Amino acid sequence: MKIQNSFRLLTVSDYSRLKPFFNPLKYPLAIYSLSSLIAWNNELNPTYYTMEDNLLLLMTAGTLPEYPKCRCLLLPLSPFREVTPPELAELARRHCLSTFCFIPESYVEHFGLSSIRTLFSLTEQPDYSDYIYLKKDLTELQGKRYLKKRNHINYFRRIFLETGRTTIEALSPVNIPDTLLFLDRWCAKDSRCNPETDPNLGQESQAARLMLENLELLEARGIAIRIDGEVCAFGIVTSLTDKIKVLNFEKAYSHIRGLYQFLDRECACRLFEDVEFINKESDMGIPGLAGSKKSYFPVNRVRSYKLSLLNGKRN
Template structure:
């Protein structure tokens, strides 16, 4: 019991609860996805509790506790009570990870609150057809890299299933050795999150693709539906010694998603300059922006 609300860890069996909730109130950022809360639990602890008809999500990471705005209908009383709870619990921010729709409501109904954007956590959103077709001058460099890969390699694209998932796990282990994961705490957390996703694909409602070259898996991606018009890519790994392979797994994934989803969310860059350049190179259509409420 925390400040009168019973919070409990987000568990695998809570998937239907979150699916039903976000079916009514679509997630404003990928970090609200149930699969993220499960796979990244080794890095950040996610818990939830009910405040009447509103769901509260609390996170704890690196010695900081934060509360997110209540999920449900926008109601001034619910927002004010949640802010009081946040202060009672000693949260770092009055509210953290505030999506744009919620931020717009807060600006209108609670103008006394000061919102601070958090660029490092903005989700990158692309038009699926852009990533699939790579048309026009703006994608010339990407097309050249992809064409080189296709000239130099014979490859097969496979859906990740019980028949090849062990090969995907083995590749992830090799990728981590290649990237020096053991010397980078965040990469080790990402490795753990990716392994958990692979171990629980069906249970988490995830799908994946792998690229096999000369009999070995050399790249893979894991994704799911975020809302009816958007898929989200959670993990994407490729052998960095094979030119154009990252471009290939990106395009092959987009080509399979474009017929069903108008948009593809490729999540945030976490403030990593190399990752930011790579994501910007694909010309995002928009961002799913997030804010913190400043205080206390």
Template sequence: METEQLDIADFLTIETKNRNIFEEKLSILKRQSCECCFHNLFFWSEVYDERFSELKNRLIVASFTEKEVMFPIGEYFEPSQLANLSNTFRRKFHWPGSFYDVPEEYINQYHSTISAYFKIETSENYYDYIYRTESLAKLSGAKLNKKRNLTHQFKKKFSDIVIEKISAENIPLVLEFLNMPDRNSNSSNTLDDEHRAIERALRHWEQLSTEGLLIVDGSNQAIAFSVFSQINNNTYDIHFEKASRSFIGASQVINQETAKLLMQRGVSFINREQDLGLPGLRQAKRSYVPEYMLKRYRLTALD
């Protein structure tokens, strides 16, 4: 496979007009990874300077900030072909030539061959949390009893709340919420990056037919919201979910209401993405009892 012709100039920024070609290629393998969703790639593309190019009927997505490459979108490359692509990035771009978001299926299928070209690595920090939609919607069972109680207490205490779909009309309320004092008391680069990604999602809301739910109180102030989109035929990704810490139970309610909406559509699974190794985030995600963890791998070129 010739990859030497691949050049930096061939990589284009990810725009809304590219949605069709991405979804065409992503539909080939129908993966559950949160990375395998055009909305997710688009929302974060400015933060990580992600660009794409087409090669041999696959899409190559590269982060020019992180200097790494997403596992090619489309039919699998043979490991030798993947190694050639890695070598191109190493020689022409002076990048490490590593690939992230490599599916476990690929590792299992080509393990003996891959190991001749790459170091195979994985970390639970980057596993996706996959939940049964029905489980998050009903909160049944002893393990979710505390969550269920919090939702009941919240709705009883704040009986004037309204739950509505995010639209062009109420997006200003979401933007206002993002700048609330209790949302920014622990500012960090990670939160700033997420803020940028959320704003990009909101700017292009109608163009991408993105979906979300918003909870507002009696004074028409936003207190929680979620943003989600479809990954494949049976899985949706929760891109963002935020709730005011001033309203105990708000985070549990926005979580449950989103799941209820998706359950009504017959969606089987919800991907709530990774915990990034952050203790608080890990505890929160595990407390909802995931159905399973979706393993993703990294391939690093051998010297």
């Protein structure tokens, strides 16, 4: 696929240079986490960027069936202002890219449907609407609706934690090699962990590895859980807005009862101390993943939209 000359491939080395465009960030969709964008950047889902007039332009060129079957721009980012719909239209024409993807509903509400629909057609992307939770809900797990979660956690605590078999550690250069070894073993237990077998799960494992290998550089935080000295679970969090952080990755051995629920609660308690809300990203239209996310009772879904320039040039 030919890419406009002004765009370059996003890499880990771009993090410090591009960070000012994401601070402060107003958009609550997890895709606007710079750390996550870099981690998920791969051959199947490449992301490119360019800068002009104090704006950062990001372009996805994904080839996955679940992604829009064209190159598309994300909302331009600026440390100073939001970009108006007429400016979006002008950028689209200038770069011969007629589509903007992953437009959060807050942008649509701010500028209004009427101002957007004079320039673009608007289509919801339901598979990429993020799940938002109250941190308090996931740390306390109060009420009947969380009874099963608490039962699993209590079992795990009784068998593994209270007997001294379990330790919880902040991710650091000291334990990242063991965590990467766990990720390899976790993938070995699931044939879908190959991008050719299951593009979504395969790409996720690649993204988690890149995040682990560059944890400090990407300013991510995480925890690892050891059972009998071996890492058996980990979680990684990155920043998004002043009220929301993203739980980007959670991996645990599924055959250990209660481990996943215990990990989820420990992540909520230890990694979100300075925010009100937890973003657990979208379900990408995967039924099993959707069921898991709904079982924690989100307080909101952040809708994602696609804007297509009216009378625009097709990609």
